[in-house]
């Protein structure tokens with residue numbers, strides 16, 4: 278049966294590239310999701326299987342990361358123009374390049390002391406509340422999910438257990454990023470006259486969470502979790518218990534040595550932002566003498 282090969286294109290989709298630029302203690306972040314799609318003289322790879330005209334999709338991925346280091350990311354448009362021009366002008370069989378970019382925006386969390394390296398993802402988190410009343414006692418649990426934060430320095434992870442399956446290198450300057458999911462339980466007795474100002478309580482709790490994240494020099498996400506919880510218990514008298522579920526959003530330094538590019542954390546680096554698998558760190562912080570009532574599995578709340 279005669280057939281015709283119709284429109285075709287190929288490339289690497291969703292290259293998650295994070296570029297940190299260091300300007301002294303002030304860091305800048307660019308966070309992109311870059312998809313490359315190329316087309317041109319690609320009949321043979323489909324018809325006979327000859328790869329002679331095929332620049333591997335793996336190479337298109339490497340190009341995205343290498344360009345981020347070599348030329349930086351001024352804007353999504355500028356970065357996309359640079360990539361598209363490169364593929365079409367450097368590879369004779371490639372006649373068209375389409376670069377699609379999603380950019381994730383970050384706002385600064387004010388760091389106390391010197392240094393500006395803490396960010397919160399733009400766009401609102403989801404605020405949560407659960408109220409239970411059995412005719413005599415009240416339980417109010419509030420919380421939030423999808424509050425995404427990132428420190429581009431002041432995070433280390435080393436001195437951990439090493440067994441025969443351990444390959445993780447020790448890190449002395451890494452990115453720490455997580456989507457904060459937290460639930461906190463109020464000690465309100467039901468007395469109308471003593472009812473907390475729920476909105477003010479939420480805003481202050483959120484602010485303390487962000488500040489504690491930004492100000493903690495972290496040796497593990499577990500330690501940062503505890504610092505955030507302790508900060509809430511210490512500053513918010515209306516809250517007795519807070520539980521966290523924190524995914525460790527790993528950012529891996531890209532190995533650019535094959536392209537003769539140095540990619541060191543110290544002078545601003547390019548990272549691969551992995552979405553899975555992720556470490557998942559969960560714990561409760563309680564006021565001394567109070568009982569833990571928030572379920573361990575937050576999806577049940």
Ligand SMILES: O=c1[nH]c(=O)c2[nH]c(=O)[nH]c2[nH]1
Pocket residue numbers: 434445496497498499525556
């Ligand atoms: O902050 C961390 N805590 C861990 O328990 C852990 N485990 C791991 O592989 N990386 C990290 N990072």
